[in-house]
Amino acid sequence: MSLLNKTNYLKRKLEISDGNDYLKFLTKEKDIADQIINHSRSMITIINRDYIYEKVNSTFCNAHQVVLDTILGKSMGDVWGHDTFQNIIKRNVDICFSGKTVQYEATFYTPQSGKRHFEVVFRPLSVEPGKITHLLAETFDIDDLKNTKQAVIEKEEELRKFESNLPIGFLRCDPKGKILHANQAFLMIADCHDDMLVNSMNLKSFYLEEELFDLQIEQLTESHTKNFGRVSLKSCYGKEVPCRISGFLAVNGSGAPAYIDFAVEDCSRELMLENRLLQAQKLETIGSLAGGIAHDFNNILATISGYSEMLHEDLPKNSALSDKVGKILGAVKKAQSITNQILTFSRHVEQEKVLINVSEVLKETIGFVKSSIPSNIILKSRIPKMNAYVLADPTQLFRVFLNLMTNAIQAMEEDGGKLSVNIAVVEKEFVQHELNKDIVADEYVLLTFKDTGEGMEPSLIGRIFEPFFTTREVGKGTGLGLSVIHGIITEMEGEILVSSKKQEGSVFLVYLPVSKSYSTINEKKNLSRKKILFITGNKYESRILSLALESAGYELVFISDGRNFVKVMTNVRERPDMVIYMIDSKQITPDDLVGIFKSQKILTPCILITDPTQEISDEKLLNSGIISQQLTKPVSLKEIRNAIQELLR
Amino acid sequence: MPGVLIVEDDKELREMLKMSLLRRGFTVIEAENGKDAITHFKPFITDLVVTDLIMPEEDGLKVVIKLRELKPSIKIIAISGGGKVGPGSYLNLAKALGADAIYSKPFSINDLIAKIEQLLGNEQHN
Numbered sequence: 001m002s003l004l005n006k007t008n009y010l011k012r013k014l015e016i017s018d019g020n021d022y023l024k025f026l027t028k029e030k031d032i033a034d035q036i037i038n039h040s041r042s043m044i045t046i047i048n049r050d051y052i053y054e055k056v057n058s059t060f061c062n063a064h065q066v067v068l069d070t071i072l073g074k075s076m077g078d079v080w081g082h083d084t085f086q087n088i089i090k091r092n093v094d095i096c097f098s099g100k101t102v103q104y105e106a107t108f109y110t111p112q113s114g115k116r117h118f119e120v121v122f123r124p125l126s127v128e129p130g131k132i133t134h135l136l137a138e139t140f141d142i143d144d145l146k147n148t149k150q151a152v153i154e155k156e157e158e159l160r161k162f163e164s165n166l167p168i169g170f171l172r173c174d175p176k177g178k179i180l181h182a183n184q185a186f187l188m189i190a191d192c193h194d195d196m197l198v199n200s201m202n203l204k205s206f207y208l209e210e211e212l213f214d215l216q217i218e219q220l221t222e223s224h225t226k227n228f229g230r231v232s233l234k235s236c237y238g239k240e241v242p243c244r245i246s247g248f249l250a251v252n253g254s255g256a257p258a259y260i261d262f263a264v265e266d267c268s269r270e271l272m273l274e275n276r277l278l279q280a281q282k283l284e285t286i287g288s289l290a291g292g293i294a295h296d297f298n299n300i301l302a303t304i305s306g307y308s309e310m311l312h313e314d315l316p317k318n319s320a321l322s323d324k325v326g327k328i329l330g331a332v333k334k335a336q337s338i339t340n341q342i343l344t345f346s347r348h349v350e351q352e353k354v355l356i357n358v359s360e361v362l363k364e365t366i367g368f369v370k371s372s373i374p375s376n377i378i379l380k381s382r383i384p385k386m387n388a389y390v391l392a393d394p395t396q397l398f399r400v401f402l403n404l405m406t407n408a409i410q411a412m413e414e415d416g417g418k419l420s421v422n423i424a425v426v427e428k429e430f431v432q433h434e435l436n437k438d439i440v441a442d443e444y445v446l447l448t449f450k451d452t453g454e455g456m457e458p459s460l461i462g463r464i465f466e467p468f469f470t471t472r473e474v475g476k477g478t479g480l481g482l483s484v485i486h487g488i489i490t491e492m493e494g495e496i497l498v499s500s501k502k503q504e505g506s507v508f509l510v511y512l513p514v515s516k517s518y519s520t521i522n523e524k525k526n527l528s529r530k531k532i533l534f535i536t537g538n539k540y541e542s543r544i545l546s547l548a549l550e551s552a553g554y555e556l557v558f559i560s561d562g563r564n565f566v567k568v569m570t571n572v573r574e575r576p577d578m579v580i581y582m583i584d585s586k587q588i589t590p591d592d593l594v595g596i597f598k599s600q601k602i603l604t605p606c607i608l609i610t611d612p613t614q615e616i617s618d619e620k621l622l623n624s625g626i627i628s629q630q631l632t633k634p635v636s637l638k639e640i641r642n643a644i645q646e647l648l649r
Numbered sequence: 650m651p652g653v654l655i656v657e658d659d660k661e662l663r664e665m666l667k668m669s670l671l672r673r674g675f676t677v678i679e680a681e682n683g684k685d686a687i688t689h690f691k692p693f694i695t696d697l698v699v700t701d702l703i704m705p706e707e708d709g710l711k712v713v714i715k716l717r718e719l720k721p722s723i724k725i726i727a728i729s730g731g732g733k734v735g736p737g738s739y740l741n742l743a744k745a746l747g748a749d750a751i752y753s754k755p756f757s758i759n760d761l762i763a764k765i766e767q768l769l770g771n772e773q774h775n
């Protein structure tokens with residue numbers, strides 16, 4: 001009530017009453033005022049400039065459980081203790097007497113409710129015009145409010161944590177798509193770690209196709225909730241990220257759109273695994289198809305080779321016609337090697353497997369590759385001593401590693417580069433995460449072949465394991481290499497993965513399950529072992545074959561010069577059960593071999609291994625009568641074992 | 650002369666085998682699938698059987714089992730152009746089931762004939 005209204009109000013009252021009535025009126029008014037003050041839920045006191053309590057309401061007395069007289073007329077120092085008054089209260093009271101309302105929060109003890117939280121307000125009061133004579137102190141119990149506030153803060157914090165730990169991107173946008181809030185997961189998807197930046201952008205700008213976003217907003221306006229399935233977003237750096245997106249539009253009281261929540265899930269891994277599965281299924285289909293064709297082809301080849309052999313017999317030796325038939329037989333051999341590769345790819349060929357340390361095979365292959373690597377290519381490898389035992393045909397593994405390294409070298413032939421080869425044993429959990437396939441072992445050997453070559457287009461990567469797929473010029477290679485490798489590794493229950501970037505290079509990862517039975521490796525050593533004499537020019541390749549044969553239980557002796565050969569062959573105690581002769585041996589030529597066998601009258605069975613790419617004539621050797629069996633490279637463990645078993649029977 | 654039964658569904662290959670055997674003086678009996686071979690098996694004039702493995706009707710593995718049962722002394726050679734059942738190849742299975750020799754196609758006919766002569770020669774010595 002303003003001063004003027006108050007005067008008028010009093011005047012009217014005065015007109016209708018005498019002095020006595022006025023006193024009565026004032027008493028009544030004071031009574032009402034006292035009642036209001038006493039019934040307030042706040043503690044109210046009035047303090048004069050001498051810090052003396054002039055008025056105290058009953059709420060205050062009740063809270064402190066004191067009677068009015070113990071406070072009225074007492075100074076604040078008396079009531080609260082002089083230290084508390086000097087250190088805390090007086091400062092605020094003096095500010096208030098200077099004309100300012102003071103408000104602060106404090107925790108203190110009241111006998112009625114114990115220790116609680118209060119809000120204290122000091123307001124300046126003027127009883128004489130233009131002068132601050134008193135102050136009005138009001139104290140509210142805000143403990144419940146405070147607790148509720150704290151609970152809300154805690155809840156909010158909990159929600160924030162939950163939302164930021166969520167593996168799914170969460171966004172709140174205004175109805176036009178402007179981002180109001182984005183959680184940590186979304187920042188990760190967007191590859192942006194400045195949430196201020198993200199929060200100033202429109203979600204639309206993260207869409208690879210921005211029009212699609214407008215369409216989705218329209219759909220949300222109609223249906224409020226919608227799952228949009230897979231949508232391609234782009235990160236802050238422009239990288240495409242496949243995501244699964246759903247939206248929820250919230251409306252305000254009048255039904256107008258208020259905000260939109262979006263859930264954004266990165267599905268690149270899921271997509272990658274899906275693609276890989278699709279790829280595997282495709283290769284499986286091609287495999288069974290190609291396997292069937294190869295089978296039929298082998299029938300046809302058998303007919304061709306059979307008739308050719310008959311013709312060869314019928315025709316006079318060394319005649320022009322006989323030569324031509326010889327060419328047909330040569331072509332059949334080539335065709336057979338292709339059908340064999342297809343059968344390997346489609347896993348229709350059974351691999352003979354022995355327990356073998358992959359690191360040893362890798363070491364030999366690297367040695368072999370290093371002997372012929374171009375000078376502009378660096379081969380870096382780190383092959384520590386390790387127990388990386390797998391069940392495999394070492395000759396096939398050699399083929400896998402050789403092929404991968406040769407491919408890498410070819411990719412760097414023009415500009416040079418670096419080929420890094422590494423081997424490690426990894427836990428199954430790692431493999432499970434990387435491959436998402438059935439795990440067959442506790443550990444896997446992981447081999448990495450990384451080149452800095454020309455790399456591949458993304459469209460090609462998915463096709464490189466298909467048979468007859470090649471990026472080389474027509475006529476250079478059959479394009480069977482990688483498909484055969486895929487077949488060999490799949491047959492071993494392993495996996496081969498590739499990643500590649502144009503102009504940066506390619507990485508091939510080979511996972512092979514570690515065999516559980518490698519602890520039994522030494523048990524075979526006590527068997528009575530057959531001794532095989534190995535004559536060869538290439539130590540790496542023959543080392544692979546010997547690794548294979550030693551694991552299969554044979555004892556191998558290497559001979560590189562003629563004198564030693566004669567010595568071994570003529571000593572009855574040293575004489576081997578069999579001789580394997582690789583035609584690439586420069587120390588012991590085919591003529592030397594025939595000469596020694598004939599002059600020493602040696603009857604030991606001899607297996608000849610020829611190389612179809614080398615033009616060394618083996619006709620004379622074959623006709624000499626000392627060769628019991630001939631094999632053509634690449635020789636698998638199964639082939640050579642069958643040959644040995646057949647001859648030693 | 651010893652009789653050789655050829656079980657092969659590929660007609661050209663069967664004829665080639667037949668011709669090469671006839672040239673060496675063998676008596677040749679033909680069957681175009683496993684069922685045919687088993688139902689028309691003539692134990693008294695068949696000393697050796699050359700059988701393909703993957704064929705329509707009854708396959709070659711059945712031929713190996715059945716003929717061995719009908720004539721335990723018979724010599725069996727299995728030939729195949731590839732293919733696997735489970736973890737093993739058809740050829741290895743045939744061997745395990747009692748085939749005396751196995752050849753994967755394409756094979757050298759001279760090697761095959763030499764093997765046939767060796768197997769039948771051994772029998773005569775026995």
